[in-house]
Amino acid sequence: MLALLPQLVVSGTSTGMLYALIALSMTVVYRATTVVNFGHGDMVAAGAYAVFVFGLGFGLPFLVAMALAIALLFAAGFAAQRMLLQPIVAGPHLSLAMMALAIGYTLRGALRLQWGNETINPSRPYPQDVYLFGNVVVTTDDAVICGSVLLLLAALFLLLQVTPLGKVIQATFQSQRGAALVGINVPLFHALMWGGGAALGALGGVMLSLITPLTPDLGQWTLVQGFAAMTLGGFGSLGGAVAGGILLGITEKLLGFYVNTVFIEITGYLVPILVLMLRPQGLFGRRAVVRV
Amino acid sequence: MSRRLFWLLPLALLPVPLLLNPYQQYVLNTALLYVPVGIGFNLVVGNLGLLAFSNVAYFGLGAYTSGVMMVQLGMPWWLTVIPAALVGGIGGAIASIPALRGVRLFYLAIMTLAFGELMRWTYIRWEALTGGSMGMAVPTATLFGWALDTDRRRFYAFLALVVLLVAITDRLLRSRFGRAFLAIKDNEIAAAAMGIPTDRYIVLAFAWGGAVVGVGGAMFAISVGHLTPVSFDLTELIRQFAIIMVGGLASLTGAIIGAVIVTVAPQVFISFPGFDELVFGLLIVLVILFLPRGLASLLARVHPAFVERYYRG
Numbered sequence: 001m002l003a004l005l006p007q008l009v010v011s012g013t014s015t016g017m018l019y020a021l022i023a024l025s026m027t028v029v030y031r032a033t034t035v036v037n038f039g040h041g042d043m044v045a046a047g048a049y050a051v052f053v054f055g056l057g058f059g060l061p062f063l064v065a066m067a068l069a070i071a072l073l074f075a076a077g078f079a080a081q082r083m084l085l086q087p088i089v090a091g092p093h094l095s096l097a098m099m100a101l102a103i104g105y106t107l108r109g110a111l112r113l114q115w116g117n118e119t120i121n122p123s124r125p126y127p128q129d130v131y132l133f134g135n136v137v138v139t140t141d142d143a144v145i146c147g148s149v150l151l152l153l154a155a156l157f158l159l160l161q162v163t164p165l166g167k168v169i170q171a172t173f174q175s176q177r178g179a180a181l182v183g184i185n186v187p188l189f190h191a192l193m194w195g196g197g198a199a200l201g202a203l204g205g206v207m208l209s210l211i212t213p214l215t216p217d218l219g220q221w222t223l224v225q226g227f228a229a230m231t232l233g234g235f236g237s238l239g240g241a242v243a244g245g246i247l248l249g250i251t252e253k254l255l256g257f258y259v260n261t262v263f264i265e266i267t268g269y270l271v272p273i274l275v276l277m278l279r280p281q282g283l284f285g286r287r288a289v290v291r292v
Numbered sequence: 293m294s295r296r297l298f299w300l301l302p303l304a305l306l307p308v309p310l311l312l313n314p315y316q317q318y319v320l321n322t323a324l325l326y327v328p329v330g331i332g333f334n335l336v337v338g339n340l341g342l343l344a345f346s347n348v349a350y351f352g353l354g355a356y357t358s359g360v361m362m363v364q365l366g367m368p369w370w371l372t373v374i375p376a377a378l379v380g381g382i383g384g385a386i387a388s389i390p391a392l393r394g395v396r397l398f399y400l401a402i403m404t405l406a407f408g409e410l411m412r413w414t415y416i417r418w419e420a421l422t423g424g425s426m427g428m429a430v431p432t433a434t435l436f437g438w439a440l441d442t443d444r445r446r447f448y449a450f451l452a453l454v455v456l457l458v459a460i461t462d463r464l465l466r467s468r469f470g471r472a473f474l475a476i477k478d479n480e481i482a483a484a485a486m487g488i489p490t491d492r493y494i495v496l497a498f499a500w501g502g503a504v505v506g507v508g509g510a511m512f513a514i515s516v517g518h519l520t521p522v523s524f525d526l527t528e529l530i531r532q533f534a535i536i537m538v539g540g541l542a543s544l545t546g547a548i549i550g551a552v553i554v555t556v557a558p559q560v561f562i563s564f565p566g567f568d569e570l571v572f573g574l575l576i577v578l579v580i581l582f583l584p585r586g587l588a589s590l591l592a593r594v595h596p597a598f599v600e601r602y603y604r605g
Contacts, residue, residue, distance in 0.1 A: 036398040084577060088584075093397055094343060095580050098537055102580070105530045106573030112566025216566065220526045224409060227402045235399070262417065269410040272402050276395055 001258070006136050008253045014142035016249020017149040018207055022222055023229035023241035024156075025200035031173045031236055032193030035085065035096045039104020040201055041223030046107050047073045047202025048209040048218065049115075052122045062125035066206055070199045077198025081191040089190075104219060112216040119213040145207050152203070153242060160238075169193075221268075228271040234285020243284060298462070301548075302455045309444045317443040318515070323555035324450045325511035328457045330535035330547030332505035336384075338542030339465065340497045341477035343397055346387040346404035347532050349411040350380040350502040352524035354509025359430045359519050360421050369433030369440065373453070373510050380506015381499040383411075388498035392491050408529065415521040427520030430513050440514065450511050457504050462544060464500065473497060477542075527569055534572040538579050540586025543600055549587050 022044060029037045037043075047069050054065035080103050088095050129140045160166040172179040172189050180186045208222065225248070230236075233244025248271060255263035275282055309317055333347040354376040361372040390403045415422045422428055433440040433449075440446045464470060472493045475483035484490045513519055531554055539550025557575075558568035579586060591598040 036401070038401070084581065087581060091584070092341075094337065094341070094541075095584065097343060097398065097401060098533065098576060099580050101530065101533065102573045102576035104573070105527075105569045106577065109566045109568070109570030109573055113564060113570060114566075116565055217525075220409075224406060227406070231399075231402065266410060266413055269406040269413065272406045273390075273410075276390060276399055276403050277393065280395070280399065 003135070004257065005254075006134075008257055009250055010136050010138060011142065012250035012253035013246055014145050014249070015211070015252070016246035017146050018204060018211070018245070019225050019229040019248050020242040020245025021149050021152065021204040021207070022201060022226040023233065023245045024153075024238065025197045025204060026226045026230060027236060027238055027241040028193055028200065029197035030230075031238070032169070032197075033081075033085075033089075033190045034176075035100065037104075037194075037197065038097055038101040038223065039107065039219075040100075040197070040226065041219030041221070042104035042107040042111075043073060043077065043198045043219075044201040044205040044208065044222045044226075045111065045214070045216065045219040046076070046205070047198075048122075048205035048214055049111055050202065051206050051209065052120060052214065055125075056122065066203075069206065070202050073202035074195040074199040076195075078191045078195035080198075081194035085194070086187055086190070089187075104223075108216050108219055115216060117215065119215045121213045122209050124210060141210050145210065148203075148207065152200075224272075225268045228268040231272045231275045231282055234282030237282070237285045240282055240284035244282065247283075298458070302451055305451060309447050314443055317447060319555060319559055321443050321447050321450055321511075321515050323552045324447070324454055325508050325515055326532075326535060326551035326555055327454050327508075327548050328504045328511075329508040329532055330539060330551050331458065331461050331544060332380075332384075332501035332503070332508070333532055334536045334542060334544075334547050335461065335473075335497050335501040335504070338536055338540075338546075339470070339473045339477065340494065342391055342494070343401040344387060344391070344404045344498070345401050345529060346383075346408045346411075347501075347505055348524050348526075348529045349387065349404075349408040350383045350505040351509045351512065351528070351532070352411055352415060352521075353383045353502075354380040354506030355513040355519055355523075356415060356422055356509075357506070358510035358513045359428055362431050362433075362513075363428060364421065368435070368437075369510070369514055370435045370449075373507055376506045376510035377503040378506070380509060381503035383506070384498040384500070384502020385495055387502070388495050391494050391498070408524075409526075412521050412524050415519075415524065422519070422521070425521055427518055430517050430519060433514040443515075446511075446515060450515075453507060453511065457507060458544060458548075461500070461504060465544070469493065469496065530569060530572050530576075534576055536586075537576045538586055540588030543586065543588040545591065545598060545600060546586045546588035549591070553587070 026037060026040050029035065029040070050069035050072050051065050054060050054068045055062055060068070084099055084103060085096065088099060126140060126144070131138045160169060168184055168189070171182070172184055172186060176186055208218070212218070229245035229248045230241050231244070232248055233240030233242070248267065252264055252267040255267055308320070312320060329347070329351055332350065336342055336344045357376040357379040358369065358372040361367045361375060362369060387404050387407055391400055395403060416425050433446070435449050440449055465473070472483070472488050475486070475488055476490050476493060480490055516523070534554045535547060535550035538553055539548070540546025554572065557571060561567040561571070583590065588598070592600070
């Protein structure tokens, strides 16, 4: 039993990296705008479908299709914030949450209208292979997902810490009003972050399509897993989203193997409930204190 | 809605089945059963102002309670309505636990969303009772030995139930309960400081909302005749959200208008899967942008009789 532990951790880490990317893309939007994007799962799904359309439909090479899909989702996220969320940005939380949810449903409806309920298995752009390290099996999928997410995380870290744009992002994350006072165009920043979040999500969708077939309902599952990872790591913490995602992936596999296979399906539902009841700030978040 | 109008509407509906073919009757029944679903949802989201996304869970609990009791215990449908309300209400009370612990806003939305999905997973996995993803057939309903085997017969049973639920909820909102809900919605801390036991009212709103929705579920069970877990997924959630958003938040009239629109609109495009999601999504977007108080506010502007006065005497 225990001999399988390293294998479970490895494959859990691979899935977890994916959750981490999705949770990170949701956190970016949340931190920038303090709006939780309930339609994010469907943006991820839309990204996966866009790659499929550009790649198979238009016959473009995989990387070009991916770049186009990411650009498309960036534009969609940007436009959604500009046209639909900015007008009600001062409104009640419920309207903002509903608006995001409704955008997601519109996307999902469009996907279902086009592809029905059938599942699509996009072909991989590389030959699937397995590597053996001792008795641990690593598939090319695992390697590609882990490699790309790590690369992306490094790039994002550099962007945040080194570049001037990173300074702007950090400043606005800290205080919207303060950022506005020093001359940062906060509404534009919100729109850019919505675009950025959607683009990151689209990248997650591309990798998701490597390991799971595409259906229009992909977004539902993605949203719940993303929330689970976010709450586990600490809502609104960038590092927490990554750690929470990886931890969620591993936990899912371990519980599924050692306790009961049903945990593979329900860990994502249980984690947000348990974490918010027992330790609302998650593992790495800061406890929110509200001034009355 | 003013009192007299409230009683006129069901009276006007009484002869309507004579004019409808079976299909139209089925659509009208569906609209009718979504009225309590909208009202229960509105109670928590509209009147109390809490972001609870677990309405579909109560709906499913009510539907499965009714269906399972009819199949496993051989009970007549009318005897299962109250258990369906009870189970729905208990579901509501459970969903209110995080709210009592101070979980609010998006956090509450995420927890209740996860709760609803967990319930759907339970329907799939508890195959002995629910038939799993294949679903379960619901036997013909009876009402005091009278078979509710046509949509027209079900219509009158539904109408009576819906009138009862709307009347009770209307009374509830006119009482100190309704005023307490409003106080909590406006400023929870101030409400608590004024001596309103906010926790008790939050549980009450969730439980009563869950019970009303549970009855809607029991009606749904016999109306469709076949329960599958797919009926209680996130697509159903957007349908129910569309009811209260398009109809109007915190408005009984709104829930009624919303139920009719959300049921009738997709019938036109029923052969295109996905179209309903697209239409509901766009409807909600448009309403939030241009008519934040929903269609009920439009109606209230047309004639003062439609203005809902709950809080002024």
